[in-house]
Amino acid sequence: MAILKKQFVNPELPDRLFRVLTAGAAWLAMLLLVGLVGQLFYCAMPAVRRFGFRFLVASEWDPVNNIYGALPAVTGTLVTTAIAIVIAVPISFIVAMYLVESAPHWLSVPISHTLDLLAAIPSIIYGMWGLFVFVPFMQTYIQPLLADRLGLKHLAFFGPEYNGFGFLTAGIILALMILPFICAVMRDVFRLVPNVLRESAFGAGATHWEVTYDIALKYGARGLLGAVFLGLGRAVGETMAILFVIGNVQNLPRSLFGSGTTIAATLANNFGEAEGILKSSLFELGLILLLTALGIQVLAQLWLNRIRKQMGEQ
Template sequence: MDRARALGRLKFSDSGFRVMTLASALIVLVLLAGVAISLFLGAWPAFREFGVGFLFSDAWSPPREKFGAATAIYGTLVTSLIAMLIAVPVGLGISVFLTELCWLPLRRPIGVAIELLAGIPSIIYGIWGVYYFRPVMQSYIQPFLIGTLGNIPGIGFLFQGPPFGYGVLTAGLVLALMILPFITAVSRDVFDTVPPVLKEAAYGVGATTFEVVGNIVIPYTRVGVIGGVMLALGRALGETMAVTFVIGNATKIQSSILAQGTTISAMIANQFADADPGLFTSSLLALGFILFVITFIVLAAARWLLASLEVKA
């Protein structure tokens, strides 16, 4: 009888735990669906008024109630691309250095310093970008790019225009600094999971550190590395305050990455407080819904890629 009661209590506890975890998972799904539905309902007047052309128009004139998302979408994608092109190789390089080359007493202090960057509020990055990084861009980096890369046929159009300091490139560089800790921390942790015997065997047959990293460490941890990169990309796509401070907030698409621009998050942050009810507010909500969809697509693609890599492994 005591045994039966004990088993009954354990079964009840297990069932209760299962129900609680299921409820927690369903709450997340309900909240996610609620956010998507509320954004879509708020954006529907803009979608109904402008149709598919809303995605491809760079018009943004609140007085004339003409709105388009192309400039914000372009700025979001380009700044994120610039940030990833810089942060991914640098972050992986730092991770390799910390796990394979760094003097042991320095590994922890350097690792903690990198991770502390992730805890800095984005507005601090924005203030630093405006008062310290923008003058450097305006006085040194942008004039150098204009005078060198700006004269190369084929890519010169990307580096033309006056050196204001603000711009898409500046925002991309600040974003790169912000997402660097995410890539570095995740990559370092997954690099540490590589069995030492694999690396020792490679070194034993005469492999160099470069060969060990390229043929052992990276292939063994590719799923975790891609996960960290996608986490950083999600942060870059949705960043608001730091980008708002340094991108310039122009509402027209320009081919030069030195020119001022905007992103979806920056446009919403700048204009939502002053938006009149109607198409203006609906258009801003439409931008939010588009950002939601872009982020969802990116994360879904990342999950599909990770699943395919796990199957191959």
Template sequence: MITASNPSLPATAADLPEPKRWGDRLFKTITFLSAAMVGVGFLLVAYVLIQGAWPAIKLYGWSFLSNTHWNPVTDNYGALPFIVGTLVTSLIALLIAVPLSVGTAIFLTDLAPLWMRQPLTSVIEMLAAVPSVIWGLWGLFVLMPWLHDVPYTWLNKHFSFIPLFAGPIEGSGACILTAGIIVAIMILPIVTSVSREILRSVPDLQREAAYGLGATRWEVTRIAVLSYARRGLMGAAVLGLGRALGETMAVTMVVGNSPKIHASLLQPGWTLASVIANQFGEASGEIQRSVLYEIGLVLVGVTILVNIGALILIKSIETPGSRRT
């Protein structure tokens, strides 16, 4: 019989020699370094853009952001036409996409018959999978000519006294409004699916309580669901804004690519992302390339801020503390 008195055998597991865990340590370090690449990627983008933009930043200073000129001949560059173009197209896109998306999300969570919900969700996922350049192609050859022939001509005929719809309209139909509509279509899926997640996270108790008080269907949605989910829905909209700001290819193909600021939505314009796509490859000279890096810097700065805002808004509805809103 073996007893603990034998000095060569350990008495308990704690006395066993520490196992060599170098494999574990190595593996953990490798995975950590891979995860840390997220931070590295971030610094890389910041470094590349700032370094590339530095000559332009030194040359133009803050006035770059408010300068409306874009003249490669005299090297006089300003970003304001692109900033305005980006903001206006994104705003149009949000005005169209957010109500439609929230309406669809309400339909999907509270109204649609059960058998219809999954197929409809799949259709919206398919919408999200269509590449940007295909929306651009369709916009260029189908949507744009139709918009020009029917609504734009009508708007211009009857409402041209409003500066927003002043003419003359481009023969092709390429303009800020067309770009806004295409971007709206492209952000519909993301805003819809995030809104749907948000509405699904509203506890059923909320709805039942409202029904119990004798509310109609719409009143339940308005009082119990929408007011509860308000912050999250705002987050969905802001997330859509982040996508809209960065939309590139489809916008490049339908916006008209003109560095001018017009009051009219029916005039061509240009956006931050699309001017990079259009000019960066064949930038004439170091200054123009540097200017495009600075435009990239503005674009990234704005989208990152918008995305952080969206993440905070969406996260806030997941924590129990936000119920008081």
């Protein structure tokens, strides 16, 4: 009787513990997010107090006099991200479209898998390949072609001098890295288009391209935007691939061929040896990057959730 009684003291207890334990682990996701923002903000406070709003608009980076500004890193991040998006989005659109809409099965399956594997390759491999293979390639072939043959060096934003490093090279490598991600989401979007729609358009005499452009694209336009957001989120914070090829100088971007830096590259380069106010400034840069990335992610998630809901209602 005693044993039985002991067993039935509180049969709910282990289950309640289980529930609390799992709930705690799940809420950790939110806790870590809040903790990350809080921690970076706390560590950035000395720099925020010292430089105030000026930090965001100043372009000096002067370790001797301990004056730091975020502008070169912030604009560098914007420029590389913009180049990457401009290159990667149209290419992934056209590749995804081809793979889903018109490629034969024996071709589209292996290529899709290869692209997915490409997404798994660590960024440092791209960085190394960029440094040892792509930078010399840019210097000897692409940049002379663009600058001298096509005469683009007379334009304001291309710049007469080139050495292989710089924003354009970094942007191209970045584009290569985010391409598989954007392409994967776009493939899913194209696959969601109901076949009935496609068939009726073909039946009405439309060509492949017309079906894609007028039917599939319009049906999935919002999903495609979500794909761009995801690519953007990845591009903004990428470190290693850019670190190797951007040139790493604290200058405002003057031309596409010029060297510069990004927020992530500045952090990777300077954080190890930084002390005092420099370290705090770097934390503030990290905070800027975090808030940007969070903003992009929150927008992307809200957008995708809305689409999913609307698709579900249809």
